[in-house]
Amino acid sequence: MSIVWTTWKLTLWRYRYRELLAIGFFFVFGLFAVAQAGQIDREVSVRSFSGSPEYVALIMLPFISGLLPGVHADERERTGRPMSFCLPGYRQSLRRLSFTAALPWGLFFALIEIPFLWRRGPLPHLGNPAISDVCLCLGGAFLVGVAAGWAAGTSRLVLSRLQWGIFALACFPLVIVSIGVWLLADIHRPSFWVVAGLVAMIVIVFLWLRLGDMQYVARGHRIIIEDALDKRAQVGVKRTAPHWTDDLFLPWARQHPPLGVQRYVWASLYGTFGGVFSYWLWILVGLVAGSVVLGLAPRPVAEIAFASLGFAAVFVDLPATSNMLLPGGRHERYYATVIAAVATTLLLLLLAVGIVALSEMISIGLGAGAGSFGFRLRSVWLVCVFVPWIVALQWWGRRFLRIESRTPVIAVGLTSLMVLRFFFEIHKWPAQRCLLFFAGVSVCGWVFFLLTAGHLCARGSLAERRLGAGG
Amino acid sequence: MSDNGMMVQIRGLSKRFKDVQALDGVDLDVGRGRIIGLLGANGAGKSTLLRHIIGLYLPDAGTCTTLGCDAAKLGPPELARIGYVHQEGELIDWMKVRQLIRYVSVYYPTWNQQLQERCVAEYEISLEARVGSLSPGQRQRLAILIAICFEPELLILDEPAAALDPLARAQFLDLLLEMIQDQNRTIIISSHILSDVEKVIDHAVIMKAGRIITDASFDELREKYTRVRLTALAGTLPETLDFANVLDCRRSDSEATLTVADLSPEQIATAAARIKCQADVHPLPLEDIYKIVVAS
Numbered sequence A: 001m002s003i004v005w006t007t008w009k010l011t012l013w014r015y016r017y018r019e020l021l022a023i024g025f026f027f028v029f030g031l032f033a034v035a036q037a038g039q040i041d042r043e044v045s046v047r048s049f050s051g052s053p054e055y056v057a058l059i060m061l062p063f064i065s066g067l068l069p070g071v072h073a074d075e076r077e078r079t080g081r082p083m084s085f086c087l088p089g090y091r092q093s094l095r096r097l098s099f100t101a102a103l104p105w106g107l108f109f110a111l112i113e114i115p116f117l118w119r120r121g122p123l124p125h126l127g128n129p130a131i132s133d134v135c136l137c138l139g140g141a142f143l144v145g146v147a148a149g150w151a152a153g154t155s156r157l158v159l160s161r162l163q164w165g166i167f168a169l170a171c172f173p174l175v176i177v178s179i180g181v182w183l184l185a186d187i188h189r190p191s192f193w194v195v196a197g198l199v200a201m202i203v204i205v206f207l208w209l210r211l212g213d214m215q216y217v218a219r220g221h222r223i224i225i226e227d228a229l230d231k232r233a234q235v236g237v238k239r240t241a242p243h244w245t246d247d248l249f250l251p252w253a254r255q256h257p258p259l260g261v262q263r264y265v266w267a268s269l270y271g272t273f274g275g276v277f278s279y280w281l282w283i284l285v286g287l288v289a290g291s292v293v294l295g296l297a298p299r300p301v302a303e304i305a306f307a308s309l310g311f312a313a314v315f316v317d318l319p320a321t322s323n324m325l326l327p328g329g330r331h332e333r334y335y336a337t338v339i340a341a342v343a344t345t346l347l348l349l350l351l352a353v354g355i356v357a358l359s360e361m362i363s364i365g366l367g368a369g370a371g372s373f374g375f376r377l378r379s380v381w382l383v384c385v386f387v388p389w390i391v392a393l394q395w396w397g398r399r400f401l402r403i404e405s406r407t408p409v410i411a412v413g414l415t416s417l418m419v420l421r422f423f424f425e426i427h428k429w430p431a432q433r434c435l436l437f438f439a440g441v442s443v444c445g446w447v448f449f450l451l452t453a454g455h456l457c458a459r460g461s462l463a464e465r466r467l468g469a470g471g
Numbered sequence B: 001m002s003d004n005g006m007m008v009q010i011r012g013l014s015k016r017f018k019d020v021q022a023l024d025g026v027d028l029d030v031g032r033g034r035i036i037g038l039l040g041a042n043g044a045g046k047s048t049l050l051r052h053i054i055g056l057y058l059p060d061a062g063t064c065t066t067l068g069c070d071a072a073k074l075g076p077p078e079l080a081r082i083g084y085v086h087q088e089g090e091l092i093d094w095m096k097v098r099q100l101i102r103y104v105s106v107y108y109p110t111w112n113q114q115l116q117e118r119c120v121a122e123y124e125i126s127l128e129a130r131v132g133s134l135s136p137g138q139r140q141r142l143a144i145l146i147a148i149c150f151e152p153e154l155l156i157l158d159e160p161a162a163a164l165d166p167l168a169r170a171q172f173l174d175l176l177l178e179m180i181q182d183q184n185r186t187i188i189i190s191s192h193i194l195s196d197v198e199k200v201i202d203h204a205v206i207m208k209a210g211r212i213i214t215d216a217s218f219d220e221l222r223e224k225y226t227r228v229r230l231t232a233l234a235g236t237l238p239e240t241l242d243f244a245n246v247l248d249c250r251r252s253d254s255e256a257t258l259t260v261a262d263l264s265p266e267q268i269a270t271a272a273a274r275i276k277c278q279a280d281v282h283p284l285p286l287e288d289i290y291k292i293v294v295a296s
Helices: A003-013 A015-039 A053-067 A071-079 A082-086 A090-117 A131-158 A162-183 A190-212 A222-237 A243-254 A261-277 A280-296 A299-315 A330-365 A382-400 A407-426 A431-459 B046-053 B097-107 B113-122 B136-148 B166-179 B194-200 B218-224 B265-274 B286-295
Strands: B006-017 B020-031 B035-040 B061-066 B082-085 B154-158 B186-190 B203-208 B211-217 B225-232 B246-251 B255-261 B277-283
Touching: A090 A131, A090 A190, A131 A190, A243 A261, A243 B097, A261 A330, A261 B097, A280 A330, A299 A330, A299 A382, A299 A407, A330 A382, A330 A431, A382 A407, A382 A431, B006 B046, B006 B186, B020 B046, B020 B061, B020 B186, B020 B211, B035 B046, B035 B194, B035 B286, B046 B061, B046 B154, B046 B186, B082 B136, B097 B113, B097 B136, B113 B136, B113 B166, B136 B154, B136 B166, B166 B186, B166 B194, B186 B194, B194 B286, B203 B218, B203 B286, B211 B218, B211 B286, B218 B225, B218 B286, B225 B265, B225 B286, B255 B286, B265 B277
Parallel strands: B035 B186, B035 B203, B082 B154, B154 B186
Antiparallel strands: B006 B020, B006 B061, B203 B211, B225 B255, B225 B277, B246 B255
């Protein structure tokens, strides 16, 4: 039995992959259902970017989902085990495994494309497609799905400069969409899929050749692979907090009496946000890019992306579950956690306000006039609706479901967003009712968060990392 | 404040993680100034017990009192007297070493700057390195540094030397030996490297399957379990060696090595004289004592 076959057998049957299966379930059933049910009958306006926003999101999907799960651990599993190193076909196993992992994305895309082909609309070629058009569209969609999923899943192995590489890969689906939107007017034309399929094919061939040459995969030696992966794993820790953050938090902490709650809270804020501020340049770039890209994006996509900002809260390590023993009891941890969560929300709100303000300024600067971009100030509060829910869900997932990964929480959040969007698409509620609804969701979220944080700090285990075998 | 000179008092402590009974009715007293070795196989419940002592875990049943306070309610004044190094060596990866030390020192009014500088120099820790890029051994050294530089009264070391190379382990042991000179300092050390542990401990607690099976001073254990080397004075040993409480016997025609329990040197000498043998009594190393206790 080959490595590829064995790995897939384990993937399908072993319980340890339950998180991956859960993500797949949410994406396939959640997003696909929403895309199909809510948006399929919308007419496509020629030469308009707003024609298929959901499809744009769906093209981005395999890329994002390929990056989010534990790719690193998976690669290590596939390539780093001494046993697999000794098995025949080891050198080919990596590309075969990752390729087969990308195949479902191709099928998924082809499946999504089918209803678009038979959709009624103003474009005559969409009414009753010829069999050749169907083959071209489905084939192109399949190749795009495979290329996007595969490129994202193996980016860490084939790219020598990870950050720029990921940026380049992120451009891949955007390039495809751009071709469809700006050159061919509609992404559901066979001619688009021919071009997109060719681009995807080039990516696939590049990946196939690159992954076949194990020199690029750290010269094909197990130890070297592990070393290389370890080095790449440290990419995320190359940054450190700028000096001004040290000088901002720590002297403030020292102003308060030793071993007091206030000193603990201030110092904890540094521990929590110093790492975030180490990416201040990226945050600024994100602010500008978000203003331009999301400002230009159609309103539904922009709103979803905007509300998704709240999901960034899962990446903030709140003090409640820190394994480092510092002189803060359960009460101090609770206060520090609540204040850190509030601070997270405020920072995200600030970012959101910055994006809106900048997008409006750009809009005015371009002569389009205020309010012509996708965002409005009233959308800002969407950011903070999800923060308490996301954080509390993450804790519950860890405590009761033993889910350590952040991905399922993000998947649940994204799906909830899509469902909400779908709901409000059907039920056109008045603005006041919407406001009341989201205010209620927000208040409930904070109550849920406070109760969860209280439960965790008062009655829960504060050691986040579990011990093996009851040790 | 400590209670009756006890730094830690545990009574009937039980903890269950789903199907695993991690701790099962544990009783333990840790007096001030004790150096306790907490020994046991993987999964015996050592780390769980230590996490209860510092209040990270809450018991399902029983009580755990640390520094005279319920461990679940330990506040900053008590926690500032406890140092803890755990086996994962979890630190804050995005910080530089200098930043981490500065960050941790903010919490403690008793931070010893000189000790910090000494440890940094001895452990050859680069202050400008990022914590996330340190090797496991360097991380562990850093974890030890930040656990001892505020001079805690109660130092809890959970597999502190597991990731250290032999040289670093020796340095760590030297530091530990220096620290235990302070009569008021209590140390609980859990480790699988028993040859290291036996150099510092004065008390051994051996756990198995969530229970404490032995809780005795190291001297008592060394007196209880001994190795006797018998040499026949008349050329050959008798077929039957008339010794009580023999745990293990390896013999040839003229020599035998016995591992015995609960026999005083006088009893051994008398028994050896009875079978016309010369008896050399040697204390057992901790590793052998541990094996005997766990096997029994």
